[in-house]
Structure formats: C-alpha cells, structure tokens
Amino acid sequence: MSENTSTRKYKLSTEVVRVSYDDSWHSSSAPLYQSATFKAPDTLHMGKYDYTRSGNPTRTIVQQQLAKIVGCKQVWVVNSGMACLDAITRLLKPGDEVVSGDDLYGGTDRLLTYVNDNGGVKVGHYDITNTELVKSKITEKTKMVVLESPTNPLMKIVDLKSIADHAHKVNPDCIVVFDNTMMTPLMMKPLELGADIHYESATKYLNGHHDIMAGMLATNSPELADKLYFVINSVGSGLAPFESWLLLRGLKTLSLRLERQQSNCIKIASWLEEQGFKVRYPGLKSHPQYELHKSQTKGPGAVLSFETGNIDLSERIIHNVDIFGVTVSFGCVNSLISLPCKMSHASIDPEVRSERGFPEDLIRVCVGIEDIDDLIGDLDQAITKAKENKQ
Ligand SMILES: Cc1ncc(COP(=O)(O)O)c(C=O)c1O
Numbered sequence: 001m002s003e004n005t006s007t008r009k010y011k012l013s014t015e016v017v018r019v020s021y022d023d024s025w026h027s028s029s030a031p032l033y034q035s036a037t038f039k040a041p042d043t044l045h046m047g048k049y050d051y052t053r054s055g056n057p058t059r060t061i062v063q064q065q066l067a068k069i070v071g072c073k074q075v076w077v078v079n080s081g082m083a084c085l086d087a088i089t090r091l092l093k094p095g096d097e098v099v100s101g102d103d104l105y106g107g108t109d110r111l112l113t114y115v116n117d118n119g120g121v122k123v124g125h126y127d128i129t130n131t132e133l134v135k136s137k138i139t140e141k142t143k144m145v146v147l148e149s150p151t152n153p154l155m156k157i158v159d160l161k162s163i164a165d166h167a168h169k170v171n172p173d174c175i176v177v178f179d180n181t182m183m184t185p186l187m188m189k190p191l192e193l194g195a196d197i198h199y200e201s202a203t204k205y206l207n208g209h210h211d212i213m214a215g216m217l218a219t220n221s222p223e224l225a226d227k228l229y230f231v232i233n234s235v236g237s238g239l240a241p242f243e244s245w246l247l248l249r250g251l252k253t254l255s256l257r258l259e260r261q262q263s264n265c266i267k268i269a270s271w272l273e274e275q276g277f278k279v280r281y282p283g284l285k286s287h288p289q290y291e292l293h294k295s296q297t298k299g300p301g302a303v304l305s306f307e308t309g310n311i312d313l314s315e316r317i318i319h320n321v322d323i324f325g326v327t328v329s330f331g332c333v334n335s336l337i338s339l340p341c342k343m344s345h346a347s348i349d350p351e352v353r354s355e356r357g358f359p360e361d362l363i364r365v366c367v368g369i370e371d372i373d374d375l376i377g378d379l380d381q382a383i384t385k386a387k388e389n390k391q
C-alpha cells in the first residue's frame, strides 16, 4: 500500500511534510529498513534490493522525497557533503581543468587542492564575484566548474546562470557543479539556473539537528546520475538506513526552521550593522551583490559573518557568548558562532587565506530558531564584555 502517492503538486512547505512510500501496515512514519542484506526470491532472481551498499528502501524513500523537493530526475544521498564532492571529482581525468572560486568551504578547498596535487587535474581559483574574470578562465579544457553561493564564510555571490551558460557554450561537456548548502532547494534551484549537478551538505539545513552527517547529489542528467551511482555503489558511500530515516524526519520541518532562522538572521544582521561592524549578509542592502542574490534566490538565508577589526576582540566575543554554541557547522536549530580561520577554514594554508583576502578576525554567526530577543541580548552582553577586555 502506498502512502501519499497522489500526483497532485503542492507548495514546497506542504511537500516537505508529505512523504511517499510503500508499507503494507500503513505506518504513519516511513519504515526504517535497518538491514545490510535482502533475501533473494530464489537463486535465479534477485529482488529490487540485495545489499545496502547498492540500495536500501529507506534510502530510496529519502532520495525520492528530495528529488520531489529539488524538482529533479535523480537524487543520491551519501554519508557526508564531502562524499558528494568526492564522487563528483571522480568524474575528472588527468589533464582536465577545473575552474573554481577563491572563497570556498575549507574542506572543499582541501579536496580540490588534493585533486590538483595528486590527480593530474589543474584547479584554478578565481574571485567569483568577478563574473567576466571567471568566464575568461573557462576554456575547452575546462571539464568542470565548481561553485558555491553565498560562499562560506565571506558570503560572496556567484552569478550562476551567466557562468553556467558561458561554460556550456565554450564546452558543452563541461560539468557545472553547484554547492547549495547555504540556500537549500527551498531558496535556490541551481539546476534551473544551469548547473548540471546540485549538491549539499545535508548535515546542515536539510537535516537541521546536528545528529547526522549526510550529503545530497541532485541531477537531471541520467548519464551523470549513473556515473555518480557507480562511484557510490563501488566505494560504499551511500547513506546508511538510520541516517536516511533521520534525514527524512528532519526534512519535514525544513520550511518552518528556515523561515524562523532567516527572520532571526535578518534582525541580527541589521543589529550588528547598527553596532558599527562590517557585516557580510546578502539580506542587507549594503551587501555589494544584494540585487544579484535576490534575483536568483528566495531569501538571504541564516548565516552571516562580520569583522571586528581585531582578532583578540573576536576571540573574546566568542568566549563570552552563552546561548550561541561555539562550534563549526551551520543549519542547525541551535545558534552557532565560530572563528573560521581557526575552525572551519583552518585547513586552508594561512598564506593562501591571506592571498585571498580572508580576514582572520572574521566571526561567522549561524542563526537558529531561539527567541530573537535572547539571541541579540546574548550577542550584546558578549560584545560589551569583550570590549571591556573581559574574558
Ligand atoms: C558549504 C559547505 N559545503 C560542503 C560541506 C561539507 O559537508 P559535510 O561536513 O557534510 O561533509 C560543508 C561543511 O562541512 C560546507 O560548509
């Protein structure tokens, strides 16, 4: 018996709650198949599933749910956001060239640097806010363009459509890859803007509770879907059944969480700006790419970064917060604060960070669903204590 299999389409905030699956007992919550293997009907025929590395019914349910939300032909879920990029970079061959940004999540930069140093692939990093510069670097040898927007943590915006269209014109086989972790499919649809592969760290908003690691790969290309599946099945990076089940549960509140997190973040960004800090947030009119971001998304999201002008002051602010968790990652229901140069982006060589204009005093704030007055009150007391030079 199928649950919720009507083909009627609803708004995304409704669709995230409606999950389709087969269950002979009509369970209200999708079944968890915590099994590594599946019995074959007989020795001559295998069933739909044989071994969880190759496929698992609970993983299939979350993949179908995500494909519906993304609005694409195929989604694969894997065991981390980085496992997505690992599968993607295995599509490259020695001699290929990759064009990417100069502000990327530290782990993305680390893996692309590894591929550059060990895989015979040339990876170039350019200021992605300079669309013409990025376009000029795309040649027939460019087999892949890897972008993220807003970037983590400088909140730079990439003109995805313009770059994707150009890349496909120069080389129709060029694979445009877009990391949409900051926006989620509810706020940005990279495949509709020309990306060939849309991936996300589902550890962040898609799950929303910091209780699993997961990644999502989405594409409309059956050929790319097959190639990615080959890697996932070969190396065993498919998301485990319990993690798939938790991701499915977390997804149901995605719309509600994002709405509250974003509205809190907009208020915090304005408040920090009023205190005189240089705030990087695409929801502020002072963001140099405010209009571009607005034109390709449905909202500014719930991550911002700001500079204090002094790394010691930044460290003292972080030391003095009470509600904000001092931790890497973002997209969780809890608010988080961090110093990217020493935490999420410590894997980028300090010299490279400096060449790329990465401010060491930069504080990243990832806003949760708590009461906004409490959040601003907490930042206020932490900043006051830090300015008084108190630990
Ligand atoms: C923008 C972005 N992409 C990808 C990743 C990698 O995701 P994961 O930690 O799930 O491997 C992260 C963080 O880790 C991230 O911030």
Ligand SMILES: N[C@@H](CCSC[C@H](N)C(=O)O)C(=O)O
Pocket (backbone or CB within 6 Å): 105, 107, 152, 327, 328, 329, 330, 343, 344, 345, 347
């Ligand atoms: N020690 C980790 C750091 C993970 S950072 C996670 C997240 N993407 C963020 O931006 O905070 C590592 O070496 O990968």
